[in-house]
Amino acid sequence: MSDSASDASDSVSGCTRRRTAVTEAEVEALVHGICFKTGPPRALGVEVEWIVHELRAPQLPLTPERLAAAYAALRAVPLKSALTVEPGGQLELSSPPxxxxxxxxxxxxADLDAVRAVLSEDGLGLLGIGHDPWHVPRRFLREPRYDALEACLDRTGPAGRRxxxxxxSVQVCVDAGYEEPGPLGHTRRWWLAHQLGPVLVAAFANSPLVQGQPTGWRSTRQLFWTQIGPARAGAPPLEGDPRASWTRHVLDTPVMCVRQDDGPWQVPEGLTLRAWARTGEPRPPTREDVDYHLTTLFPPVRPRGHLELRMIDAQPGDDGWIVPLAVTAALFDDPEAAETAYRTVKPLAERSLARPAPHNALWIDAARSGPADRELREAAVICFAAALEALPRLGATPEVTAAVAAYRDRYVVRGRCPADDLLDRGADGTGRRPLGKDVPS
Incomplete structure (x- = not known):
């Protein structure tokens, strides 16, 4: 390549630097090499997101100034987890591996205890729920990335802003797994993540309300992800090698934006990463652009060296997030439980053949009905039993195992989920009358 074609500038950190452009073949090799890092499953992680709210009256909106002051105070707190802020002001803690x-x-x-202590001093708390039941979407962060994301997602409707x-959510991160076949092999784990995903959606559904009204969906959050569309928020087909399938998906998905040194970022329509690499227009893409593009894809299972399972709604209570973390870890990292989970969800695959996740009937039924769907409930009962047997082998304390058993007894075996508790308390989750009539179809 000539010098003029091989260099491009990048200024993500605020200073312009020269970056080396990449060809289509180089892009393909990069994605193929970095998204699945195989080996023995040893590490585990979790990302927990929360709605920040007024302790005295959660329905009251928070001003941007009040949120900004709270986050300024939190940044002075020493944490082992990474604390980040979502575009609407949601708080996220991401554990280290x-x-x-x-x-x-x-x-x-420990980090959540420290965060809650600081927030409570200012009269604020954390709400574990998959979708804010009261407020309309409102941007808290004003940054070029989120301006571009909003402009891009607006093309498919209002779901992106929500x-x-x-x-x-509660996002569980597990290792990709061994290179070779078997219960802990990366091909099996990739398949299992997509077929077990609807069971997890159903069992932990906790977002039945929008603006005080029932939507008719147990996981409205999952509904909105579906409405964003199969390119930005969908999975690739599961046939064949996961690396090759994911790589094709990444290259053939339109880029969200082309970052600029000055002014707003460009938001081209329909420019795939593959086409960008081939044409070099509006400027040649760089390795940093490829890395960035990967962060703008939101499938239910995202390979980032490890597998990031993104389909679980945030859970009620201070420690509700522990149950989906423990269940998912057991079903992926204990060989016996992983084999049971695989055999249990395999018959469900017939309902997911028509389209990749989350746009097929199995995922949609999970979001709409939760464990009221008979097949999903039966699968969840078996998977929870396998997880409970596996947790002591993973070193779980009796308290963690008891929490999983209590959740199973309260919800799973009864065909219920936390969304049903919200609906039982009244249309807006507080026992009050409905607030309005506008709900998604």
Whole structure:
């Protein structure tokens, strides 16, 4: 390549630097090499998102100034987890990679205690729910990335703004797995993540309300992800090698933006990463652009060297996030539980053949009905039993195992989920009358 074609500038950190452009073949090799790092499953992580709210009256909106002051105070708190802010002001804690389930729980629990202590001094708290039941989407962060993301997602309707500003989740991160076949092999784990995903959506559904009204969906958050569309928020087909399938998906998905040194970022329509690499227009893409593009894809399972499972709604209570973390870790990292989970969800695959996740009937039924869907409930009962047997083998404490058992007894075996509790308390989750009539179809 000539010098004029091989260099481009990048200024993500605020200073312009020269970056080397990449060809289509180089882009393909990069994605193929960095998204699945195989080996023995040893590490575990969790990302927990929360809606920040007024302790005295959660329905009251928070001013941007009040949120900014709270986050300024939190940045002075020493934490082992990374604290970040979502576009609508949601708080996220991302654990460092942990060597065990209990290490992960211990680190995040301590960090959450510290965060809650600081917030409570200002009369604020954390709400564990998959979608804000009261407020309309409102941007808190004003940055070029989120301006571009908003402009890009607006093309497919209002769901993107809700995802950005009013949703929260528990995201469990597991290693990609061994290169070779078997219960802990990376091909099996990739398949299992997509087929077990609807069971997790259903079992932990906790977002039935929008602006005080029931939506008819147990996980409205998952509905909104579906409405964003299969390119930005969908999975690739599961046939064949996961690396090759994911790489094709990455290259054939339109880029969200072309970052600029000055002024707003460009938001081209329909410019795939592959086409950008081939044409070099509006400027040649760089390795940094490829890395950035990967962060703008939001499938239910995202390979980032490890597998990031993104389909679980945020959970109620201070420690509700521990149950989906423990169940997911057991079903992926214990060989016996992983084999049971695989055999249990395999018959469900017939409902997911028509389209990749989350746009097929299995995922949609999970979001709409939760564990009221008979097949999903039966699968969840078996998977929870397998997880409970596996947790002591993973070093889980009796308290963690008891929490999983209590969740199973309260919800799973009864065909219920936390969304049903919200609906039982009244249309807006507080026992009050409905606030309005505008709900998504």
């Amino acid at each position: 942990a060597g065990s389930l209990m290490e992960c729980i211990s680190v995040v629990s 995802m950005m500003c009013t949703s929260a």
